[in-house]
Amino acid sequence: MRKFCIVLLFVISCAINGIAQPSGLDSSFGVNGKLIYSTPSTYTSEFDGISVQPDGKIISVGSWLQYQVVLRCKPDGHPDSSFGVNGIFSRSFSSLNFIYRDIVLLSNSKILLGGDDAANNHSLFRLNSNGTPDSTFGNNGYVSASAGGQGYYVAMSLQPDGKIITMGTIITGAGNVIAIVRFMANGTVDSSFGINGRVATYIGNYGATPGAITVQPDGKILVGTQAYKNQQISAFACLRYLPVGSLDTTFNHTGIAWGTTGFLTYVKTMALQPDGKIILGGAINGNLVLQRLDSNGIADSSFGNNSIASADTCVASCMALRNNGSIVIGGYTTANKEDWAVMQFKPGGTLDSSFGQYGKIFTEVGPGNDRMYDIALQADGKVVACGTYCKTATSSGAQVDAAIVRYHSDGRLIVSQPHTGIIPDITLYPLPASDLLHIHTSANAAIMDASLYGMDGRCIAHLPINNNTLYVAGFPNGLYLLRLLSPSFSPITRRIIINH
Structure with missing residues (x-):
């Protein structure tokens, strides 16, 4: 071995x-x-x-x-x-x-x-x-x-009675089929669900790419997915099944609720609120998108902007709800490089x-x-x-x-305390800064990273650097901390004032 x-x-x-x-x-x-x-x-x-x-x-x-x-x-x-x-x-x-x-x-x-x-x-x-x-x-x-064909597993959820619901896809020439299998609490397949314990659903014109599943307290099953509403339009979608495995026609009349649309659409996470409302999370065209549906599958216009909350250049891959209704989103950025991202939205859909x-x-x-x-x-x-x-x-x-x-x-x-080491002679000008802030070092050392922080220690942004010059025009007037990194010296932090 x-x-x-x-x-x-x-x-x-x-x-x-x-x-x-x-x-x-x-x-x-x-x-x-x-x-x-x-x-x-x-x-x-x-x-x-x-x-x-x-x-x-x-x-x-x-x-x-x-x-x-x-x-x-x-x-x-x-x-x-x-x-x-x-x-x-x-x-x-x-x-x-x-x-x-x-x-x-x-x-x-x-x-x-x-x-x-x-x-x-x-x-x-x-x-x-x-x-x-x-x-x-x-x-x-x-x-x-087997879910009934070649495909892949996506996620699982538990019913209140302990039965286990697994969800994934079956791949066909016409697109992906949503595949669900139900197991008894002891691990045997539950033959009372769908056909021999399995349900397969094809929606849209090119199939679906499901991302999340959850079970309501009444045993109804929710699946969040991306699907093509027609040949050109990719959309958020949510399906609701009765406990026996058939689509619930009291949910948007068909069992399928179609949501917001875009060119590149992903649904990767979903949360069920205590009041029965449903939040779908993912991304559209490289930007984070949340959409909330009422318990009947209709878009909830009281959330965000006409049922939509969003954030630039991020993908939502996971979600959790706080007891106060706040929505915590985890994911990653899509601009320049992928970094971890955590965001918190208020219950109404605005960033907290x-x-x-x-x-x-x-x-x-x-x-x-x-x-x-x-x-x-x-x-x-x-x-x-x-x-x-x-x-x-x-x-x-x-x-x-x-x-x-x-x-x-x-x-x-x-903001971490800087390491001990060489402390360079650095001049920042002009101060207060309006649009551009120039950095001069005695050894003409190159600055490889510049991070802007609020005075409470919260990171605001990583600033783009061009020949040791920073662009600060987009930030409100005030006092900030600027942290500079260079291969030539230990990290340093300086106070700066931005005033337009």
């Missing part, structure tokens, strides 16, 4: 270039708010799902090397040695040919994993609370069922300015393209997230590590 080593690195954002970066994370978690699970340079790893137990322990699911893994860590980010082996349950892909993509915590403290196998079947694996396979579920914890900076946090987890795949809320309101960390600016595929981070409940961003 080939031996391998998985190394848990508690690293700070500067691990690649050796200098401190501003941190938007909760420093009481891991090291400076971050856990990086590193694999050899010829492999890739990622965390796809995350959940928080009632005792505050955090469980993530994903893949490292050729292994599928479940990690449980304590609230401070250290591995929980009471789970699996040193906090990790792992199994080689070849042993089951099963890729973990999703996680649900059960009321009996057991852990349910969802995904697909090499034959593209919908597969489930159940663990005991201590990280051992649950022998009372299927074949030593494992069950698998009390969170982060103007409702947003952009976090450069690594120097390359990084993606956030899932988020969960702790009881204290802190946000834990998981996804990928790209080791270098040019890395792809085999240079990607798995990452977990934690944000403060209000999203506050803290």
